[in-house]
Amino acid sequence: xxxxxxxxxxxxxxxxxxxxxxxxxxxxxxxxxxxxxxxxxxxxxxxxxxxxxxxxxxxxxxxxxxxxxxxxxxxxxxxxxxxxxxxxxxxxxxxxxxxxxxxxxxxxxxxxxxxxxxxxxxxxxxxxxxxxxxxxxxxxxxxxxxxxxxxxxxxxxxxxxxxxxxxxxxxxxxxxxxxxxxxxxxxxxxxxxxxxxxxxxxxxxxxxxxxxxxxxxxxxxxxxxxxxxxxxxxxxxxxxxxxxxxxxxxxxxxxxxxxxxxxxxxxxxxxxxxxxxxxxxxxxxxxxxxxxxxxxxxxxxxxxxxxxxxxxxxxxxxxxxxxxxxxxxxxxxxxxxxxxxxxxxxxxxxxxxxxxxxxxxxxxxxxxxxxxxxxxxxxxxxxxxxxxxxxxxxxxxxxxxxxxxxxxxxxxxxxxxxxxxxxxxxxxxxxxxxxxxxxxx
Amino acid sequence: xxxxxxxxxxxxxxxxxxxxxxxxxxxxxxxxxxxxxxxxxxxxxxxxxxxxxxxxxxxxxxxxxxxxxxxxxxxxxxxxxxxxxxxxxxxxxxxxxxxxxxxxxxxxxxxxxxxxxxxxxxxxxxxxxxxxxxxxxxxxxxxxxxxxxxxxxxxxxxxxxxxxxxxxxxxxxxxxxxxxxxxxxxxxxxxxxxxxxxxxxxxxxxxxxxxxxxxxxxxxxxxxxxxxxxxxxxxxxxxxxxxxxxxxxxx
Numbered sequence: 001x002x003x004x005x006x007x008x009x010x011x012x013x014x015x016x017x018x019x020x021x022x023x024x025x026x027x028x029x030x031x032x033x034x035x036x037x038x039x040x041x042x043x044x045x046x047x048x049x050x051x052x053x054x055x056x057x058x059x060x061x062x063x064x065x066x067x068x069x070x071x072x073x074x075x076x077x078x079x080x081x082x083x084x085x086x087x088x089x090x091x092x093x094x095x096x097x098x099x100x101x102x103x104x105x106x107x108x109x110x111x112x113x114x115x116x117x118x119x120x121x122x123x124x125x126x127x128x129x130x131x132x133x134x135x136x137x138x139x140x141x142x143x144x145x146x147x148x149x150x151x152x153x154x155x156x157x158x159x160x161x162x163x164x165x166x167x168x169x170x171x172x173x174x175x176x177x178x179x180x181x182x183x184x185x186x187x188x189x190x191x192x193x194x195x196x197x198x199x200x201x202x203x204x205x206x207x208x209x210x211x212x213x214x215x216x217x218x219x220x221x222x223x224x225x226x227x228x229x230x231x232x233x234x235x236x237x238x239x240x241x242x243x244x245x246x247x248x249x250x251x252x253x254x255x256x257x258x259x260x261x262x263x264x265x266x267x268x269x270x271x272x273x274x275x276x277x278x279x280x281x282x283x284x285x286x287x288x289x290x291x292x293x294x295x296x297x298x299x300x301x302x303x304x305x306x307x308x309x310x311x312x313x314x315x316x317x318x319x320x321x322x323x324x325x326x327x328x329x330x331x332x333x334x335x336x337x338x339x340x341x342x343x344x345x346x347x348x349x350x351x352x353x354x355x356x357x358x359x360x361x362x363x364x365x366x367x368x369x370x371x372x373x374x375x376x377x378x379x380x381x382x383x384x385x386x387x388x389x390x391x392x393x394x395x396x397x398x399x400x401x402x403x404x405x406x407x408x409x410x411x412x413x414x415x416x417x418x419x420x421x422x423x424x425x426x427x428x429x430x431x432x433x434x435x436x437x438x439x440x441x
Numbered sequence: 442x443x444x445x446x447x448x449x450x451x452x453x454x455x456x457x458x459x460x461x462x463x464x465x466x467x468x469x470x471x472x473x474x475x476x477x478x479x480x481x482x483x484x485x486x487x488x489x490x491x492x493x494x495x496x497x498x499x500x501x502x503x504x505x506x507x508x509x510x511x512x513x514x515x516x517x518x519x520x521x522x523x524x525x526x527x528x529x530x531x532x533x534x535x536x537x538x539x540x541x542x543x544x545x546x547x548x549x550x551x552x553x554x555x556x557x558x559x560x561x562x563x564x565x566x567x568x569x570x571x572x573x574x575x576x577x578x579x580x581x582x583x584x585x586x587x588x589x590x591x592x593x594x595x596x597x598x599x600x601x602x603x604x605x606x607x608x609x610x611x612x613x614x615x616x617x618x619x620x621x622x623x624x625x626x627x628x629x630x631x632x633x634x635x636x637x638x639x640x641x642x643x644x645x646x647x648x649x650x651x652x653x654x655x656x657x658x659x660x661x662x663x664x665x666x667x668x669x670x671x672x673x674x675x676x677x678x679x680x681x682x683x684x685x686x687x688x689x690x691x692x
Contacts, residue, residue, distance in 0.1 A: 007554045007555075011554060014550055017541075018539070018542075100537050101533055101535070101536025101537065101538050102536070104506055104531070105532075105533075105536070108504070108526060108531060108555075109555055110526070110554070256504075256505035256506055256507055256508050257508060258508045
């Protein structure tokens with residue numbers, strides 16, 4: 001009788017060995033340290049200046065949050081690495097099997113294509129998590145400088161970047177499974193990323209449907225997490241995208257199936273995914289984990305708004321590029337959608353910049369309709385919006401009892417950061433890399 | 442014990458794989474045209490044909506690596522059908538899988554992942570002279586070394602039928618003979634082997650039966666004697682003296 005362990009751990013171990021043999025992964029790990037270093041050192045210096053370094057006004061620093069001042073800019077290094085380095089690592093892991101002929105052998109093994117792609121994704125994700133070590137070091141350094149760290153905010157930023165990496169890995173695996181050549185796969189993955197940037201740009205100009213779609217691009221998703229908001233719907237869309245990409249990869253990595261059949265099955269999977277994404281677009285819950293609760297109204301207002309029955313319709317006559325529209329959206333409407341059970345917002349404009357609409361009758365007006373009553377207010381501040389809604393609902397505005405966020409100003413220089421990120425980290429990675437490669441040869 | 446077995450009587454051994462009407466085109470090129478033959482349990486069947494005859498395509502269609510346009514491949518005895526992966530394993534030619542890993546690791550991976558036969562490991566290492574290669578990276582092996590390492594991996598797999606594409610490609614004369622002896626020894630343990638070979642003399646040394654393939658069509662199937670009789674019955678062909686003449690007469 002032949003006894004053997006389950007093949008899944010064997011497969012994961014094999015993928016891990018392949019990752020460690022990949023120069024692309026070592027290069028990524030090597031570069032992540034200096035990238036984080038540049039971002040972190042710049043962020044600490046800017047934070048110190050804003051906090052009043054060198055006799056500058058301390059007013060800005062008082063409202064400063066490490067989320068905006070330190071974590072978001074430091075983690076930008078991971079956005080760069082996920083865009084320009086991680087896809088190559090993932091493509092190498094998939095395309096290498098095809099080029100070496102290992103695919104033909106492993107395809108005859110006991111694991112399903114989805115399990116095989118899952119093992120690759122898992123290992124790549126693990127490899128990416130190791131690349132997160134410099135961020136951890138940055139956090140420790142920041143604490144040694146006396147900086148403040150609010151764990152939920154940090155967790156939100158880290159989660160956003162992990163989801164973003166998951167999207168990149170899944171997309172790269174899917175494309176590398178379809179494309180015969182790794183260079184083609186690399187071009188296609190980068191084209192997708194650049195395409196989402198273009199989509200975001202068009203959305204900012206055109207609004208409407210473009211804006212709706214652009215909400216689900218990786219950059220838009222990351223932006224929310226980096227500002228301390230964990231949106232359930234967007235997170236679900238990302239998870240659907242990851243699952244579907246791995247599903248498509250499994251369809252294309254199978255042996256003995258015609259291209260036509262793979263294409264049909266992929267189209268079916270994409271159609272099912274599109275339905276799921278549309279369903280996820282209606283999932284509105286989100287969690288504001290920012291220390292200053294920037295995505296929420298004060299507690300008393302939140303409670304008062306939650307009690308208002310009936311749908312609230314808002315019609316804003318503001319063009320996509322009008323700064324007032326951005327103010328209205330960020331200061332009030334995004335919070336309102338989270339606070340009230342039913343809010344419908346409609347933007348009306350004839351042009352994208354609104355410059356030549358200023359003289360048109362009605363431009364700049366924001367109309368509110370609640371329970372059959374209508375009111376108009378041109379102001380786009382949080383206070384003005386709340387006042388109008390309370391007026392329509394016939395509610396007395398609650399008294400503000402929350403103290404305003406004090407901020408965590410800190411005048412500190414990034415001591416030791418350059419040595420750690422530009423010297424120690426590359427040296428350690430290079431040392432480990434040489435050790436691993438010498439053991440193999 | 443003599444390791445070179447006697448030719449088998451295919452009529453008393455049940456077919457373990459039956460191929461019928463298999464066809465495959467690449468655009469306007471017909472790679473396989475209505476191919477039919479059987480693989481019988483315990484035999485070494487040689488697929489003989491010149492370069493470009495369609496041997497690799499046939500192997501890949503039988504192994505399920507490529508889709509065939511038409512035809513069927515039935516696994517089992519006729520009373521029972523089995524899953525392809527449970528019945529056969531295909532070892533392609535010209536591959537260098539996991540080039541950054543050592544031969545030793547790859548052998549262990551074959552045992553663990555594919556459920557290979559641990560009891561055969563030492564024999565394989567000795568017979569195919571793998572010991573000096575164990576710590577070498579697969580990507581750093583010469584063509585002959587890689588072929589021996591891959592043969593060892595393939596022979597460790599647990600499926601009852603093993604398809605090997607060009608088992609002697611890249612091997613020198615001595616290594617080819619050792620590999621042939623190893624294949625015969627392996628078949629004597631009960632394994633069914635289906636080998637694609639373009640060197641006719643190599644095939645004559647190791648195979649019990651043959652399928653002759655030329656231009657994507659089967660020119661004949663049987664033992665050397667059966668094929669000689671078939672060739673001799675062709676008009677204008679006198680009794681062929683050796684296997685090369687049989688092949689030329691039938692293809």
